[in-house]
Amino acid sequence: MKQALYKDKILIVNILVHSFADNKSIKYIVKQDSRKEERLRKLMAYSFERCYRFGEVYLTEDKKACALILFPHKKKTSLSALLLDLDLAFSVIGLSNLKKVLSRESKIKQLYPKSPFYYLWFIGVYPADQNKGIGKTLLNEILTNAEREGLPVYLETSTRKNITWYEQFGFVTYNKLDFGYELFCMRRD
Template sequence: MKKADYDDKALILDILTESFKNNQSVNYIAGSPKNNEERIRALMDYSFEVCKRFGDVYLSDDRDAAALVLYPERKKTNLSMIMLDVKLVLNCIGIANIGKALKRESSIKKMQPQVEMYYLWFIGVRPDKQGLGIGSRLMNELILESQKMKRPVYLETSTLTNIPWYKKFGFDVYNELNLSYNLYFLNRK
């Protein structure tokens, strides 16, 4: 895997938008099915920008998978972040859904421990390349990176069928949040 740069951004947004277009948690934030793919792409754009500033963005060597990693304690509020937040509201969440999105984020933060973590915000593989071990190779490399940093890996998933895949890598479910769907909290220490 390699650390991605801005030349890789369009490809990473393509991979993650396609990978998450049917994801309950992403669709909860993206709201209306109208222009859904554009809204999801806007969410992935926001997440990419946040991770470039306060984490890492990775692309698999074959360029078929991507991961966004955040180090939450590094995240700061500044003018550029406020501008990104406004752009997210306008292009993804919608003004009418700001309260719902803020409540969701607040609930998630309450369930996450206040430790320095390797927060795997998104990992995705091109849908036509899934099942070939590409995501597993990327996950193994991410785990090695987290170990070098001596940070536990944390993530959430709303896709119940993904939990056995995460468990293969040593993740355990440590909590669950019921929104209009179930969000499962996993960690790997």
């Protein structure tokens, strides 16, 4: 695993688009219309930008998997961050979905601790390369970094089969939210 460079953005967006194309949580956020793939690509580009600025972005050496880590305690308000958020609202979420997405985000954030933590926003492996241990190796390295920093790791998943996968790494489900699909809130202390 290596820390991604800014020039890796297109590759990372591609990995995440392929990994999350059918994800329930993503479909809830991304306006589902004829431009949904373009919107998904913009969501992943937005996520990359946020994590590159206020977290860490990782890429495996073979360039088949990546992870986006956000440090909420390091997020800063700036004009560029505000412009990113506005672009997300208009070009990805859509005004008709904005209220429900903001409500969803508020409910999730209420569950986070007030102290610093690692937020595993996305971990993705190209679908053709899944079930080969690439994601496992990547997650182990991320968890090692979190342990070194003495920080718990939080994440959400709407994919049931991922729950047992994360449990293998010591994650526990600490809450479940219903948005017309189940969102499992998990943490590893």
